[in-house]
Amino acid sequence: MKRSSPAQISPDFRRTRVVDQTGIEERAARFTKRSIKQSSKLQALYQVLNMIDLTTLEGKDTDQKVRQLCYKARHPHDELSGIPTVAAICVYPNFVRVAKKSLEGSGIKVASVATAFPSGQSTRAIKLADTRLAVSEGADEVDMVISRGKFHAGEYAFVFDEIAAIKEACGKARLKVILETGELGSFDKVRRASDIAMHAGADFIKTSTGKIQPAATMPVTLVMLEAIRDFYYQTGKQVGMKPAGGISKSKLALHYLVMLRETLGQDWMSNEWFRFGASSLANDVLMQIRKEKTGQYQSAAYFSVD
Amino acid sequence: MPSKTNSTRLSVLKTYKLYIGGQFPRTESGRYYVVNDGSGNPLANACLSSRKDLRDAVSAARVAFGGWSGRTAYNRGQILYRMAEVLESRQPEMTRELQQSGSSTAQAKKEITACIETLIHYAGWCDKYQQLFSTVNPVASSHYNFSVPEPMGVVGIVSSSENALLGLVQVMCAAIAGGNTCVILANTESPLASISFAEVLATSDLPGGVVNILTGKVPELLPWMAGHMDVNAILCDPSTAIARAGLEQTATSNLKRVITLKKEDILSPYRILDLQEIKTTWHPIENIAPSGAAY
Structure with a gap:
């Protein structure tokens, strides 16, 4: 399905496609009506578990708390056999080294938030230093936040350049770009921020920090999934999706899987892309x-x- | 009831809903059954609860448990007393409800009075059973050693007494007076008074989720309740005819207690104790100076 002629120059983000809010909400609601039972349900639950970024981002985190979380990641529930591990654990940069050591040989990735998480209110230099710290400590993935203030002020080039600079600082680490949709205000802006992030080089786009309400919702995730789909058709590049915050029940997670499958298809149905x-x-x-x-x-x- | 004055009018039968987490939802399953009056005429519709309704009710009870057991015993007593007050004020309505299900006027009045008295009785016990059942134990070391009752958690209750409302109130009180929360499976044949009683609960300061009431078929729901890992005990009223052996076997999954009440001692404070765990604490007595001074 690889399309030819990927976009060489980034588009004018002021003209990003507008989103049909009612249509998105109705379509998102429809994904919750699918019935998944018994063996399909079990398989889906395994898949959900295997897609989780097990997260601790608290001021009270300690090395031991992170080690404990890593143990949980490797051994979710030893009483049952055949349970997959989670995809990654997600911590602050200063815990990356501890996490990396605890997860050695497990194949579980270490993701680190960076760029003055969660507000993103700092200078470019500090955000880059924060990112380099995470990467040098061994983070496999970096979760950055965009500058929402600049975004609202219409300085899209600033936001774009910042993401591109952080992407460069990431080196081989994969970059997840947190839009913080709860602070963006409308689906149109979510769509615009998604487009900016993807064109600037995001490997994943992510809804929220988990520190702001509302966090991930199905409609907002659908807007982002559709942005990913359009970007793929336009450029041939596959971008991952990470809804974060507010998904605490299996049933809801299964609804998200349905939405993923019916919007982006089977290619995205692994923890490499979701x-x-x-x-x-x-x-x-x-x-x-x-x-x-x-x-x-x-x-x-x-x-x-x- | 079908109107006698105008035979062409179709009566509108009320559908009684469930009581879960302080709300009155319909059954998740969309299943209902017709409840008949004493002479076999359709009286109303009631929800035929499914195991998912049971699951929701247990979740609600679990959420409510922390707050309810954490209240002061005195405050729990006040709330039980308030329930009695509200029931007293709704006597005529509740009496009519029981009459429709086949009780005579005298029987119905007697039953409501007994319900109110049961509530008052347990309201009094709320902050007294602790003194009765706590102990200070002699030990051969320098420790204070004392045992105190603590509520078990979520109690599943089967209420199928012929006196539908009184049976329910009696078993419910034993559970909640001691700080437990409960999920009640109401009598299948006459569930209406139970749900109307839920309206009393909802308007009487009782926090949502402390008492949850489901209507439907007890044999269908009971195995799920017995196997549920988040239910800590099962309490059956005296007239419940169920196969205890199978129930107990399923209940072993999380060592839940299965208790059948006896009619004669149903108002005994020991019924509160049935649903308590005993916590024993060893408290060191500092005795470091030769004189016996503690510091």
Whole structure:
């Protein structure tokens, strides 16, 4: 499906396609009506678990908390066999080294937030230094935030250049660009920010930091998925998607999978191209997997907190 | 009820909903059944709950547990007393409800009175059973050692007494007076008074989720309740005819207690104790100076 003649110059972002809000909301609502049961449900739950970026981004994080989280990532629920691991763990840059060591040999990636996360209110130099720190400590993936203030002021070139500069600083690490959709205000702006991020070199676009409400919603994720689809048709480049924040129940995660499958297709159905940024989702998925296997409703008391 | 004065008019039968987390939702399953009055005429529709309604109710009860068990015992007593007040003020309506289900006027009035008295009775016990059942234990070391009752958590209740409302109130009180939250499976044949009673609960300061009431077929829901890992005990009222053996076997998954109440001691404070865990604490007595001074 590779299209020829990728766009050489970036488009005028002031003329980004407008989004039909009602249409998006109705279509997003329709994805919640699919019925996924029994063995399909179990497979889908495994897939969800395998797409999770297990996250801790708290001021109170410690080395031990990060090690604990890494253990959880490697051993989600040892009582059941055949459970996949999560895709990655997501921490602040100063915990990357600890996480990297704890995850050695597991194949689980370490993602680090950077660029003055979560507000993004700092200078270019500091954001670049923050990114280089994460990468030099060994981060496989960098989650950056865009400058929402500049974006709202219409300085799209500034936002574009910043993302491009961070992408360069990432080297071989994959770059996830957080739009913080809860601060953007409309679907049109989400679409515009998505286009800017992808043209500037994002490997993933991500909805939210998890620190602002509303975080990920199905409609906003659909707007971004459609932006990814259009970008792919235009340039032939595949970009990943990461909804983050507010997805804590398996059922909702399954709705997202349906939306992904029906919007971008099978090529995106792996943790290389789709992630859930979440902390409490993993336990709910494990509870549902156990429910499917044992036939009994589960209690949170029997699953590890971290 | 079909109108006798105008036989061409079709009566509009009310559909009684469920009571989950302080809300009155319909059953997730979309299934309903017709409830008949004493003489076999259709009286109303009731929800035929599914296991997913049960799951939702248990989740609501679990969420409510922290707040309810964390309240002061005195405050729980106040709320139970308030429930009695509200029921008292709705006596005529509740009496009519019981009459429609086949009780005589005298029976119905007697039952409502007994419900109110049960609520008052347990309202009093809320902050007293602790003194009765706590102990200070003698130990051979320099420790204070004491045991205190603590609520178990979420209690599943089967209420199929012939006195539908009274049976429900009695078992419910034993659970919530001790700080537990509960999910009640109401009597299948006469569920209407139970749901009307939920309206009393909803207007009486009782936090949402502390009591949840489901209508439907008990044999369909009970195995799911018995197997549910987040239900800590199952309480059956005296007239519940169920196969205890199978139930107990399923209930072993998380060691939940299965208790059948006895009619004669249904108002005993020991019914509160049935749904408590005993926590024993060893508290060191500092005794470091030869004189016996503690510091």
